[in-house]
Structures are given as C-alpha cells and as structure tokens.
Amino acid sequence: MAADIIPVANPLAQFAAHEAEIRNAIDRVLKSGWYILGSEVKLFEQEFAAFQGSDFCVSTASGTDAIVVALLASGIKPGDEVITVSHSAVATVAAIEQIGAIPVFSDIDPSTRCLDPRNIAPLVSPKTRAIIPVHIYGQPAPMPEIIAIAAEFALLVIEDCAQAHGAEIDGRKVGTFGDAAAFSFYPTKNLGAIGDGGAVVTSDEKIAANCRYLRQYGWKERYISFFPGVNSRLDELQASILRVKLPSLPANNARRREIARKYCAAIDRTGIVPPPLIANTLHAMHLFVVECANRDNLQQFLTDHGIATARHFPMPIHEQPAYKGRIRGADALPATETLYERIISLPMYPELTDSQVDKVCTTLKSFDSCRIS
Numbered sequence: 001m002a003a004d005i006i007p008v009a010n011p012l013a014q015f016a017a018h019e020a021e022i023r024n025a026i027d028r029v030l031k032s033g034w035y036i037l038g039s040e041v042k043l044f045e046q047e048f049a050a051f052q053g054s055d056f057c058v059s060t061a062s063g064t065d066a067i068v069v070a071l072l073a074s075g076i077k078p079g080d081e082v083i084t085v086s087h088s089a090v091a092t093v094a095a096i097e098q099i100g101a102i103p104v105f106s107d108i109d110p111s112t113r114c115l116d117p118r119n120i121a122p123l124v125s126p127k128t129r130a131i132i133p134v135h136i137y138g139q140p141a142p143m144p145e146i147i148a149i150a151a152e153f154a155l156l157v158i159e160d161c162a163q164a165h166g167a168e169i170d171g172r173k174v175g176t177f178g179d180a181a182a183f184s185f186y187p188t189k190n191l192g193a194i195g196d197g198g199a200v201v202t203s204d205e206k207i208a209a210n211c212r213y214l215r216q217y218g219w220k221e222r223y224i225s226f227f228p229g230v231n232s233r234l235d236e237l238q239a240s241i242l243r244v245k246l247p248s249l250p251a252n253n254a255r256r257r258e259i260a261r262k263y264c265a266a267i268d269r270t271g272i273v274p275p276p277l278i279a280n281t282l283h284a285m286h287l288f289v290v291e292c293a294n295r296d297n298l299q300q301f302l303t304d305h306g307i308a309t310a311r312h313f314p315m316p317i318h319e320q321p322a323y324k325g326r327i328r329g330a331d332a333l334p335a336t337e338t339l340y341e342r343i344i345s346l347p348m349y350p351e352l353t354d355s356q357v358d359k360v361c362t363t364l365k366s367f368d369s370c371r372i373s
C-alpha cells in the first residue's frame with residue numbers, strides 16, 4: 001500500500017503508540033522463562049474482568065475459541081440449536097459448528113444492524129438451547145429485549161463481543177448481560193494483541209470454572225483430564241502486550257467516536273447513510289460502516305482520492321459456499337441481504353491524525369451520491 005493512502009485499520013500505528021512499553025513487556029516475559037499460563041495471563045484476566053465489571057475472565061487462543069469454550073462450558077451439546085445472525089464474521093457460525101451444535105439464522109433489525117429480538121421466538125424449536133447476539137461493528141445489540149426472550153424460552157445467551165470492547169448499554173458494558181461473552185484480541189480489534197488471542201468473560205462461577213478446565217484439555221488437576229477439552233491458551237507474550245494496551249482502551253474508543261462524529265457531519269447531505277447511533281448506548285466504533293445506494297461508486301471515488309475502504313463482510317454467511325442452502329432460517333433474511341448490498345467500511349482507528357480525518361471528511365463532502373458511473 002502506498003504510504004500516502006489512508007488505510008481502513010492500522011495495527012502498526014498502535015504498536016508505534018506503545019512501542020517502548022510493548023518492548024519492555026516482551027523483554028520481561030522473555031527473561032521470565034515462563035511462556036504459557038503464567039503471571040501475565042493471570043493479571044490480564046483480572047484486569048480485563050475488572051474493566052468489564054465481571055467476576056471472571058478466562059483467556060483463550062482466539063475469539064473463535066472463546067465462543068467454542070463458552071458454548072462447551074455452558075453445556076451446549078452436539079445437535080443443540082443456537083440462534084444467531086448471518087450478518088457477522090464467519091467465526092460466529094464456525095464456532096457453533098465446531099462443537100457439533102446447529103446454527104439457526106435470525107434476521108437483523110436494520111435500525112441496529114444486530115439480531116432482531118422480534119425474530120427469535122418464531123425460530124425457537126425443541127432443540128434450541130442458546131442465542132448468540134453479535135454486537136456488530138461495535139454497536140450494542142438490544143440486550144434487555146434479547147435477555148427477556150431468552151428467559152421466556154429458558155435459553156442461554158452468549159454475547160459475541162469480538163467487535164465491541166468497551167461498548168455499553170445504559171452505562172453497563174456489553175458482555176455483562178448474557179450468561180457469558182466472547183472477546184477477540186485479533187490485532188485490528190479495539191483491544192488487539194500482536195497475534196491471536198481471545199477471552200470468555202462471565203460472572204457465572206460454574207461457567208468460568210468449566211472454561212478454565214476446557215481450555216486446557218479438561219485438566220482439573222495437573223495432567224488429569226476430567227472432561228474432553230481443547231488446547232486454547234493465550235500466551236504470556238500476548239497477555240503482556242494486552243496489559244500495556246488495556247488502560248488506553250477507553251480513550252481510544254472515545255477517539256474513535258470523535259472521528260465518527262466528524263464523518264457523520266461530513267456525510268450529512270451526501271445521501272451516504274451513517275451507522276445507527278442509538279440513545280443510551282455507547283458505540284465502540286470498531287468499524288465505521290456506512291450505507292450507500294451507489295456503494296461501488298463511493299468505493300471507487302474514495303480509492304481515487306487515496307482513501308482505502310473495505311467490504312468486511314462481502315457476502316452474508318448464509319450465501320457463502322460453505323453454508324449455502326443448509327442453515328435453517330436462511331430463507332428469510334431480507335434485512336440482512338439488503339444491508340449487504342449497501343455497506344462499506346471507512347478508515348477507523350484511534351491513531352488517525354486530524355489531518356487524515358479532515359481529508360476523509362472533505363472527500364466525503366464532495367461525493368455526489370447521485371452520480372451514475
């Protein structure tokens with residue numbers, strides 16, 4: 001990528017912002033001689049649980065694994081159905097299928113782009129055991145409504161928080177509403193490692209204990225497996241790096257929201273539709289995803305002006321070859337399908353400079369959405 005192109009995400013800029021501290025942390029771990037499940041992981045888990053306002057955090061090797069471990073720890077079994085959305089990263093569905101459970105797709109509510117609580121009840125079958133709402137792009141899903149429906153049908157709720165570190169509903173962090181929540185620390189996420197990482201957060205003591213056993217072969221005592229588990233551990237290097245970055249997460253999210261406000265003002269009269277910003281919720285602004293009837297024109301226009309864009313989810317999960325034609329609910333997702341044809345992600349990361357933000361805003365203002373190519 002040419003140096004003067006403004007990228008959509010920039011993990012290198014985040015490393016640069018913390019370089020000395022990260023190098024110190026890595027050095028500390030290297031010299032400790034302890035590289036797996038040591039003091040850095042333990043301290044990170046305590047610090048992230050405290051940040052969340054949850055009782056427990058159990059780290060894993062990735063966000064996908066965090067969903068897998070959370071589902072297993074909650075007692076979801078092969079053949080159980082889990083209601084989720086097709087408008088997500090494939091990881092959400094891959095994790096459900098990895099444990100032999102069966103994903104079922106609900107449509108989204110266009111006003112949140114998240115799971116539409118009104119669509120859950122009609123999908124519930126005798127096999128339904130859990131719901132995985134996804135706080136997509138950092139926008140909180142309507143958790144109070146989802147929890148109420150889950151309670152009515154005695155379903156577990158596992159929140160997919162991979163894009164929503166620090167997002168809130170009425171001052172309460174997402175990831176604290178359901179029975180458990182899964183986070184990813186993939187490098188470009190709001191809290192990103194320099195490699196893979198993930199975590200389950202919960203205030204349920206039993207689920208937390210199960211997660212701890214399951215992430216390491218089901219060991220309850222050293223080398224003795226009490227359950228069939230997996231190997232999914234965050235390593236000490238990644239934990240030490242996450243500990244360096246965690247204190248900056250609130251300020252970084254605030255910066256993301258500041259950039260979002262500027263973008264929103266810039267597109268006010270362009271026909272480009274901003275992401276929904278819902279009263280009483282704090283958006284983590286992981287991605288700034290706009291809707292545009294002439295999406296391809298907009299993408300070309302921004303490219304021509306040195307601004308990178310992305311189609312993070314170029315295809316809904318239910319239309320991808322691996323899943324097409326075999327997931328229940330996939331035939332009734334009109335809102336999901338409409339959204340996919342219109343969305344595009346603009347540059348969004350806290351280290352964007354004011355002049356870069358100004359350049360994006362000026363360019364957006366000059367976009368004529370009625371232009372037909």
Ligand SMILES: *Cc1c(COP(=O)(O)O)cnc(C)c1O
Binds near residue numbers: 062063088
């Ligand atoms: C990134 C992501 C995941 C998976 O996280 P990994 O750490 O990449 O395994 C799961 N769900 C959503 C919505 C994501 O964006």
